[in-house]
Amino acid sequence: MQAAFRTLSHWYMKSEFVTFKCDMNEGKDTDWKYKINKDGREFLAYNFYMDYRLEINSTSQGGEYQCFGRRKSSRYTKISNTVSITVLEDKPIKPRATLTARTTIIPVGGSVTLTCSVQSSDGWKYEWFRRTQTTSEVQIRDQQNRDIRVSEGGIYSCRGTRGNPVYYTDRSDDVNIEKTFSNKVVVKQQPNWPQIFRGETITLTCEVEEGGETTEWEYEWRGPRTPTQWTHNNDVTFRVSESSSGDYMCKSRRRDDSYSSTEWSEAFTLSASTSKPRATLRAQRSIIPAGGSVTLSCSVEGSAGWKFDWFRRDSVSSKAQLMRGNEANRGISVSQGGLYHCRGGRGDPVYYTEDSAAVTIQKQVRNRITVKLQHSWSQIFTGETITVRCEIQGGEGKVWKYEWTAPNTNSPPTSSEYRISRVSVSHSGDYRCRGKLQQ
Structure with missing residues (x-):
């Protein structure tokens, strides 16, 4: 009896799978070794598995498949019937609309133009859709043109339609449009010192000035030491370092509408001094x-x-x-x-x-100080030795350091006595002293 070679189908699309089953119709399945040929050439070498699963990923996998069986205990071989596999091309891709915007930021009091298109085809009309993170999607009515002008922030998408019955393209990718409020914002520093030093702690505040809409705000920062995500806090506090120097800007948006915001503030420039000041x-x-x-x-x-x-x-x-x-x-x-x-x-x-x-x-202390000659001689002769004494009245029992001013001396003593050996004419003059109380 001829070996049987079977599949579930003979027509396959890409990314599908085909399973071959090789049945020798003789003895036990485990008595045989199996191989598969494609278009007369070996496709799968001999092995012990009678089933083989093939993933279809190319049209070149189509062809004539045949299996061979060989007994393990002998050279006896059987050949199966031929199975024809055809791989079909993928189904035509449904067109997708493309949504483009000249700009994604609506200026104060203005609008932006959105364009919907379907590449390489004609005769389309267009449907437009808008939603926000907090509201469900709605279709913009009576807007079948490929260009529309919008003055409201949100998430926009579109699709093309044509024919009767109507044929729809796939929906375009979303485009986020933001509306700009007229309120101005400004960055302020607290404390407002003209010079900031590394190691100090400062606070930058984002303030929304009056003149536009009054609402509840949240804030976004742009700068070297600020968070980049939206936050309900309008200030940031940090310890200044060398990396803190640079420009800081902020903007605000309504808490209930994430697609409406102010413009960025003017840049606030922080310049941190790297050296610590000295008093x-x-x-x-x-x-x-x-x-x-x-x-x-x-x-x-x-x-x-x-x-x-x-x-x-x-x-x-x-x-x-x-x-x-x-x-x-x-x-x-x-x-x-x-x-x-x-x-x-x-x-x-x-x-x-x-x-x-x-x-x-x-x-200075109130103690009275006098200078006296140790010997009360009325006349001093050249070559004699004399001693001048500094006396501080009321300073008894205290430790003093003495300072002398005298003629013809470069190193006056610091004690209470000024001794001169071998007096000469150059020693004539005034002798004064003062006492410095030692702590």
Whole structure:
């Protein structure tokens, strides 16, 4: 008996499948090995499967198919009948309308032109459709022309129609049209300081000015450090870095209509200074008169909005103590000697400048000071040794550092005694001293 070769059909379209079944009509199916020829040539080599599934993806797969069977235990071979497979071309593609727009933004008080077309064919009329994200689709009535003008934002599409009964093309792709409101928007900075430093925190606000429609708005930002999606918040707060410098713009749209918006605001340019500012401390004078005071002034050049912290320490090696903090006034009066410095702070969270350089303030005391010669000689001769003493009345028990002014000396002593060995004529003159109280 001849081997049987079967399929479900002899006519196939592209992307369909055909299954060949090779039946030897003798013995068990597992007694055989199978192969398939196409148009007299081997298509599938011998294997143990009597069924073979073929995906149709080309017209060249059409032809005459035949199967062969060979027993495993011998060289005995059987040949099947021939099966003819025909692959049909795809069905004609239904035309699709194409929707184009000269611009997708409707200017204030204006409109835009939409054009619908069907390529390489004539005789079409057109149907137009509009919807939004919150409203269902409606057909625009009495608009069969290929061009229409629209003044309302939304999602537009079209299709072509012709003949009787009417034949419809596939719907065009959607085109989003946005309407521009007359309201103007502006970007403002808070705090509104003329100079911003890296590390400070600022807020940019998108404000919708009056003059157009009054509505509930949402906002979109364009800039180096701003979100690109629509948000209900009209401000963005960030810590300034080098990458923050650049232009910032915003626009607004109605919350209930995502296809209507204002124009972009004018660019707000942020230029962040990369170097941290340093406070500068100046003193009215460096010596506090007895019973008086000295005015100190702290400033930060080229910027505004600062408050000031004031520090004092007794000596270079001692720890600075905060005297006053968050002072709005840039000047203070001090009546105590020491080493002073200041710094500026502004914003929330507070941004601090570098500390100023330290300024030394000395305080004069009311103690009376006299200079006496150790020996009350009325006449001094060349070659003698003398000692001049500095006495501070009322300063007993305190530690003083002495400063001398005297003729013919380059390195006066810092102690209370000025000793001169081998006096010469050049040592004649006035001798003065003052005491500096050691802390």
